[in-house]
Amino acid sequence: MNGHPLCGKCTYWLKSAQRKGFLTNKVSICSLICGSNYLTKYVVKNENKKIYEKVKHFSNGNGRSNYIENNINIMHLGSRAYLLKNYALKKRRRNNIRIRRKNKKKNIFNFVRINYSFDFIKKLMICSLLIYGINNYVMDMTLTSGSSMCPLINKNGVILFYICDFSLRLYYELRNIFIYNYLTFLHKFYIIIHRNFQHTNLTSINNRILEKIEIMKKKIKENKNIYKRGDVVLLTSPVNNKKRVCKRIIAIENDKLFIDNFKSFVEIPKDNIWVEGDNKMDSFDSRNYGYVHVNMIIGRVFFLIDPFKNFSLIHRNKNYTMELDRFLFLSS
Numbered sequence: 581m582n583g584h585p586l587c588g589k590c591t592y593w594l595k596s597a598q599r600k601g602f603l604t605n606k607v608s609i610c611s612l613i614c615g616s617n618y619l620t621k622y623v624v625k626n627e628n629k630k631i632y633e634k635v636k637h638f639s640n641g642n643g644r645s646n647y648i649e650n651n652i653n654i655m656h657l658g659s660r661a662y663l664l665k666n667y668a669l670k671k672r673r674r675n676n677i678r679i680r681r682k683n684k685k686k687n688i689f690n691f692v693r694i695n696y697s698f699d700f701i702k703k704l705m706i707c708s709l710l711i712y713g714i715n716n717y718v719m720d721m722t723l724t725s726g727s728s729m730c731p732l733i734n735k736n737g738v739i740l741f742y743i744c745d746f747s748l749r750l751y752y753e754l755r756n757i758f759i760y761n762y763l764t765f766l767h768k769f770y771i772i773i774h775r776n777f778q779h780t781n782l783t784s785i786n787n788r789i790l791e792k793i794e795i796m797k798k799k800i801k802e803n804k805n806i807y808k809r810g811d812v813v814l815l816t817s818p819v820n821n822k823k824r825v826c827k828r829i830i831a832i833e834n835d836k837l838f839i840d841n842f843k844s845f846v847e848i849p850k851d852n853i854w855v856e857g858d859n860k861m862d863s864f865d866s867r868n869y870g871y872v873h874v875n876m877i878i879g880r881v882f883f884l885i886d887p888f889k890n891f892s893l894i895h896r897n898k899n900y901t902m903e904l905d906r907f908l909f910l911s912s
Contacts, residue, residue: 717746720879722814724826728857728864732812732899733826738886740826742814742879752806759803763796805832807853807874810896812881815855818869824878827855827865828900834911841867845908851875 714720725737733740770789773782807813807829817823831837831854836847848854852871857863866872885891 717744719743719747722824724814724824727862728859729812729826729828730859730862732858732894733884734886734888736888738884740814740881741883741885742881744879745877748806748880752803756800756803759796759800763793763800766793766796807832807877807880808896809902810900812894812896812899813855814878814881815872816876816878818872818876819864826881827857827863830854830856830866831907832911834909836908838906838908839867846871847909853877 719741721739721741723737724733724740725735726733727735766789770786770793773786773789809829809832811829812826813829814824814826817825831848833848833850833852835854836845837854838845846854848871851874853874854866854871856865856867881894883891884894
């Protein structure tokens with residue numbers, strides 16, 4: 581092999597440095613020693629670049645191999661310190677990530693950004709008021725069980741959704757106001773046409789207006805009673821104020837109904853209803869404690885979820901057939 585006399589020593593020390601892990605794989609780009617075209621260059625890592633340049637300088641000059649070995653040892657120590665530093669940083673990062681995860685699990689209210697305690701209390705109060713208002717004035721649900729309303733309600737237990745009495749009364753009041761205003765408008769319109777115009781086409785319009793007025797009057801009579809025959813209602817038990825019962829309305833105010841238990845007809849007073857269970861053989865209802873005041877009604881049931889069967893809508897036209905032979909008189 582032709583070349584510089586220090587070629588063998590330099591390649592030996594460079595190979596020993598590569599074994600220690602401070603130099604990367606060899607790349608045949610240019611020669612390490614002046615005048616040699618077939619030797620290979622060992623590319624050092626970025627962190628040890630400066631030390632490697634010193635080694636290269638001495639390998640090209642008349643320096644001694646001891647100095648090269650000392651520099652390689654310095655490289656070894658520097659790289660070791662760098663690795664230890666990196667390891668410590670990585671370990672710190674991992675520990676920080678673990679601590680953050682633990683803090684997230686411990687924080688129960690992590691979905692709420694609690695910037696200030698006052699803001700959090702304010703949000704909590706608003707949420708609780710909304711829930712209370714919806715449950716007591718709009719709609720709510722309850723779990724009920726028993727055989728008095730079989731087969732509509734399973735004796736093992738079902739979930740009933742009901743519209744609260746307050747929201748029903750408010751709805752009917754607003755509806756009546758709208759109907760009254762609409763009636764007055766139709767009546768005034770009818771008078772204007774009747775007095776000022778006598779055309780044949782306009783008389784047909786007047787007849788239609790009169791028909792509409794009659795329909796609106798019937799609706800006002802229907803809306804007089806919020807609760808109708810056949811409605812399933814949730815009410816406070818007349819026997820126990822702490823207990824709720826689910827029954828069906830059989831008769832409303834001014835109705836005259838025949839009762840088997842009394843063997844006579846009973847007239848329902850104003851603002852009172854007569855309630856019975858669908859399973860008449862196993863039901864404690866108005867036949868035992870008499871008619872019930874409408875103020876004891878909590879709400880009207882409109883939806884039912886039965887875990888053992890299915891869910892269904894509850895409406896008086898679907899789930900109830902009126903026993904006309906029991907009535908002596910039906911109010912409007």
